[in-house]
Amino acid sequence: MELAICLPVVLALGLGVPAVVRIVDANAGLHAATEAAAGAAARAADASAAEATAQTRFAAVIALYPVRSSSLVVSLDDFSRGTTITATATGIVDIGWETMALLPAHIVIEAKAEVSAEPWRSRP
């Protein structure tokens, strides 16, 4: 009887807290990866190199975080000097068996970063 009262509270704490921490960690990782990708794109020599460099950098950083099915969209505009490069990323965080603590099985997270293309880089 007593256990029936106490166990749900302990389970909610024991499963809910790691889930929240995992979501916060994944969200920080997605922001970091998006920021890194935008920064890499801003320093690339031309538009095609910028797209490829951004995707490579994004994949390298996001691999370190608990995010799956992540995708990055880089908007390069005309990639002239000083223009704004926008990187938008989405990903899914699996919460897994913490669903027992009344949390959803997974949540979708988003991140966005804007960086200016280098104003003094060599023209392509």
Place this chain on the structure above:
Amino acid sequence: MRRITSPDSAQVLVFFALVLPLILLPAAAYAIDAAASVSAYARLEEVTVRSAEEAAQQVDALRLRSGGGIGLDIAAAVARVHDVMRSALPAARVISVAVSGVTVTVRAEQAVTLPLQLIGRPEVTLHAMAAARLAVGYESPSSLLPLPTSTF
């Protein structure tokens, strides 16, 4: 009719009534607050680094064209740091921007309100510092390869 109860009954409830507010809840709150602080700190560092990098690209064009060499436009560099910080992380504050030669050093801080605030102060102040240096590149890397002496 007399109800028979064990002398051990309700001991678990008493145990939880003590342990829950004293140990379990503070530990859970600390985990969530710590994760939120670390996340905010990572974001502050990212934006500080980017602001320093963008400030280090503010070349003094007038000086360069008049033959004075590569240098930074200090006013433009400082303005760029504030622009980046304001647009990317409005909650943060730029403490100082130091321009020394072609190096820009940015210090920033951000007050973060902890989500649960069960232990310690309800707000923490995070600090970040980043430095970036303008490095002069060149159009064609092969042009710096040693040339055969017979060319001259």
